[in-house]
Amino acid sequence: MDGRRRNPYQLTDESPVYVISVAAQLSGLHPQTLRQYDRLGLVSPDRTAGRGRRYSARDIELLRTVQQLSQDEGINLAGIKRIIELENQVAALQQRVAELSAAVDGAAVAMQQREAQVHASYRRDLVPYQDVQHTSALVVWRPKPKRAAE
Numbered sequence: 001m002d003g004r005r006r007n008p009y010q011l012t013d014e015s016p017v018y019v020i021s022v023a024a025q026l027s028g029l030h031p032q033t034l035r036q037y038d039r040l041g042l043v044s045p046d047r048t049a050g051r052g053r054r055y056s057a058r059d060i061e062l063l064r065t066v067q068q069l070s071q072d073e074g075i076n077l078a079g080i081k082r083i084i085e086l087e088n089q090v091a092a093l094q095q096r097v098a099e100l101s102a103a104v105d106g107a108a109v110a111m112q113q114r115e116a117q118v119h120a121s122y123r124r125d126l127v128p129y130q131d132v133q134h135t136s137a138l139v140v141w142r143p144k145p146k147r148a149a150e
Contacts, residue, residue, distance in 0.1 A: 013056060013057045013058045013061075014056050014057075014058055015056055015057070016045060016046035016054035016055060016056050016059075017054065017055075017056065018054065018055040018056070018057075018059075018060065019052065019053070019054065019055075020034055020035070020045075020052075020053045020055070022055075023045070023053075023055035023059065023060055023063070026060045027060050027063035027064050027067065028064070028067065029063060029067060034053070034055075034063065035053075037063065037066060037077075038053065040077055040081065041081060042062075042066050042077065042080060042081055042084065043055075043059055043062050043063050043066065045059050062084070066080050066084075069083065
């Protein structure tokens, strides 16, 4: 979530609203195929208190994808399950990268603010150090002779 409160009655792609017969019609599959996909763990709809399946729009899209991979690409159901798992893993990793990127950006801003505070606190009566350029000049030092009267 993005931190804002959502209306509990607002429908999203994840809202489980379709019974199995409607989900079967929307996906173009037989209800028994949906049950089989559920048993195999390919598409796992939410359940009601009475254990009835409720499919979301995202579930129906996933059903269509499974059917397309199976029929058009010739991938077996075990391969499709692995593809779905990997896609879910990639999506989770992309989400984590986005979170970490936002955290890094926030830390960079905080560091820049702190650096500006440090620079603003410098005493202005101090002379900044300047690196002396190295030359080939030779400086000879001779001590002063000691006076005898001391």
